[in-house]
Amino acid sequence: MWFFTLILCVTLLYTGMVLIAALFQTKMLFPTQMAAANQPPLPPAAERLEVTTRDGNRLIGVRLGFPSNSKPLLLGFGGNAWNADAVALYLHGLFPDHEVIAFHYRGYSPSTGGPSAKALLADSLTIFDHLKQEHSRPVIAIGFSIGSGVAAYLAHHRSVSGLILVTPFDSLNALAKEHFSWAPTGLLLRHQMAVIDLVKDQPTPTAMIVAGRDTIVPAHRSTPLRSAIPNLILNRTIADAGHNDLYDHPAFMAAMGEAVAVFEAAASR
Template identity: 35%
Template sequence: MLRKMVIFGGFVLLAYALLCAALYFFQRSLIYYPQPRAVELGVEPVVLTMRDGTVVNVTVRPNLGPDALIYFGGNAEDVSHQLPALAAAFPDHAIHLMHYRGYGGSGGQPSEDALVADAFELFDRVHRDHERVLVVGRSLGSGVAVRLASERPVARLVLVTPYHSILALARQQFPWAPVNWLLQDRYESWRHAPKVTAPTTLIAAEHDGVIPRASTDALHAHFAPGVARFHVLPGTGHNTISDNRMYLPLLQGGF
């Protein structure tokens, strides 16, 4: 009997180890869902070569003047679809929509370090030509946007369905796994939020089944007093929040 119990325990430990190993090696496929770039819009992307030689595509609506908008999208988003609405809402802004590595024809593979480095480089290039840069980050992109705003002179920051950290979300989703040891891309937005000085708007969906409201509330609490304001759009979900009539006015700085 004891021998059978030892053998059974060994199988359980082996199965657990294999599950943890699978989670470690396939973790980025659970975070990133690269999407192709829409071609029906008829807009050719601007091709940027980053410092490490990787080619990254950026869908751009150029515009002269001091104002620009940079948009970082969700983990399964083709950001080029945002161009018509953003161009109409911000007629005086140059619009830059970054296709993450592996997305929309961009080279390389997505990772937190790579996406953040690309965001910094894109901002620096845009800021050379535009004095005021509004940064919008949605879902996964909110983590990129917070990190950027904590270290660059962003004019205004808008976070759509943002989270406290991917690490905290992963702990909730995989309570059986030692996520602290396994997770590589943590996107700990709460660490960077206190350093943001740009006026910030957080926009949450009332019925978000992806980012729990508690995660957004926890992030909001880490901003310095007076920096961030918080809006919940009624009747919306994680993927339908931009359909609400209040969405674009909030991006524009209304309410």
């Protein structure tokens, strides 16, 4: 009798864990409160931007730097715990002579609505089309972590001068299986983002930068992208960096500069 009781308890515990993971997957994948809590102050010269989506939600962004006829616009898409202000400040610190724009994801305050992979992908096109109404300058899309999927989606559907993928994954489903191998993620995951399908057979010049000690997006989750990207102009692994300490690594900053310089040279031809 004790054996069947044990089996029942284990079954109930497992079922409970699976249900919790399924019910809270959106909060785990899109930690909006964490992103809002880490919002840094912007310099006085920062310009607030606003775009309205087709379903009436407001996307709030920030512009740092000034438009240049000779340098592409850098359009940044942050990780799931980043906010647009932090993305813009970081990119502006790397490239102070460029115009940098980033938007808070849907559901990330002060943007409205609720976050989802589908919404983030669609919103990238809305943002790009809005910016293209202002000017026709080249755009370099830069995606960090989950933002790499958003940037890849944009490059798949719109013409950009370059694409930089930082700690990208082949698919959100494969990454979920990596972290929740005990759960039937293929059945439960409501958020789909297959980056490998977005970059496959796309001619966009692409740079990929991976952290060798990454435990959040393990380096082997980026490996399938290398053979899928037909125009991989820079492929760099920062061996002694992790997911969160990558951004201050000198080799990472050098790789970012190298990638942007290559895109700029190609755009000026």
